[in-house]
Amino acid sequence: MTSNFASNIQAKAQEVTKEDYEKARVLLSDAARSGAYLYPFKGIIYFMTHRSLWKPFSSRILPTLGLTAGVFASMFFFTYLPQLAILVFVNGPLAVFTTILLILNESSTIINVISRNFLLQDALLDTFDGTLLTRNDAGIVSEGRQLKSGSDPIARLGKIIKSPFSKFTPKALVRYVMYLPLNFIPVVGTVIFIFLQGRSRGSSVHGRYFQLKGWSSSQQQDWLERHTGPYTTFGLVATLLEMIPIASMFFAFTNTVGAALWAADIEQRNTQMTQGTAPNLRESAKKAE
Numbered sequence: 001m002t003s004n005f006a007s008n009i010q011a012k013a014q015e016v017t018k019e020d021y022e023k024a025r026v027l028l029s030d031a032a033r034s035g036a037y038l039y040p041f042k043g044i045i046y047f048m049t050h051r052s053l054w055k056p057f058s059s060r061i062l063p064t065l066g067l068t069a070g071v072f073a074s075m076f077f078f079t080y081l082p083q084l085a086i087l088v089f090v091n092g093p094l095a096v097f098t099t100i101l102l103i104l105n106e107s108s109t110i111i112n113v114i115s116r117n118f119l120l121q122d123a124l125l126d127t128f129d130g131t132l133l134t135r136n137d138a139g140i141v142s143e144g145r146q147l148k149s150g151s152d153p154i155a156r157l158g159k160i161i162k163s164p165f166s167k168f169t170p171k172a173l174v175r176y177v178m179y180l181p182l183n184f185i186p187v188v189g190t191v192i193f194i195f196l197q198g199r200s201r202g203s204s205v206h207g208r209y210f211q212l213k214g215w216s217s218s219q220q221q222d223w224l225e226r227h228t229g230p231y232t233t234f235g236l237v238a239t240l241l242e243m244i245p246i247a248s249m250f251f252a253f254t255n256t257v258g259a260a261l262w263a264a265d266i267e268q269r270n271t272q273m274t275q276g277t278a279p280n281l282r283e284s285a286k287k288a289e
Contacts, residue, residue, distance in 0.1 A: 036230035040237045043258025053130055055154045056123035057253045064119055064249040072245045075107045091186045098190045104243045124256045128208050130154045131260035144212045162211055202235020209263040
């Protein structure tokens with residue numbers, strides 16, 4: 001009887017492992033085919049080669065750099081040794097590096113919460129909408145704000161009709177705190193923690209795009225669930241870039257540009273994600289209502 005019970009447990013474990021492996025394989029396959037992980041890098045190149053998109057960035061650079069330097073310096077000065085003292089018991093000598101990764105992630109989160117809610121919200125919104133204009137997507141941008149005539153994409157942006165990106169929610173903060181204990185698992189825990197942060201980040205990168213499309217919460221959730229892999233890989237790359245000290249603000253803007261380029265490709269059906277799953281996003285949105 002005991003042997004039968006053990007055999008059943010082993011069979012179930014193998015079944016679950018096989019299912020999880022298959023899900024992971026499908027997610028990775030979707031992510032690879034979509035090329036979503038490349039858009040943060042495309043955003044860097046596009047931003048650097050389009051001076052017309054620099055105005056929102058330059059208008060916020062001094063206060064945000066001051067915030068970034070202050071947060072990173074304070075976190076390393078006040079929290080490095082206490083956190084190292086805790087992590088050394090579970091990570092051993094590697095705690096020197098895992099503590100640095102943890103503080104970089106914590107600092108990045110603090111900077112994102114403060115800057116996106118108080119310093120960068122309007123600038124990132126203008127950057128996203130301006131990037132769509134450079135890709136000749138004035139039609140969808142006009143769903144969320146008034147547009148002026150002219151060739152400069154930022155200068156064309158008028159009064160906002162639809163409210164901008166959603167702010168950092170208490171639920172997101174609670175989720176972040178819940179995931180923090182993962183860092184007590186040597187090496188792997190820190191990797192999982194960053195991965196989960198990337199997944200959460202990925203689910204929000206197209207908040208403005210969904211808003212311009214007029215999608216309901218259920219429509220957004222359905223789209224994100226069908227494309228979990230691409231959004232997770234985009235969010236992971238974006239998170240890692242924004243963890244880089246001092247340069248995090250720059251990457252916040254380039255990631256926004258990358259997200260807008262991705263949205264433009266989806267809108268123009270120039271991405272693997274729209275082949276077979278949503279051949280016409282406007283029709284899909286209407287059918288889901």
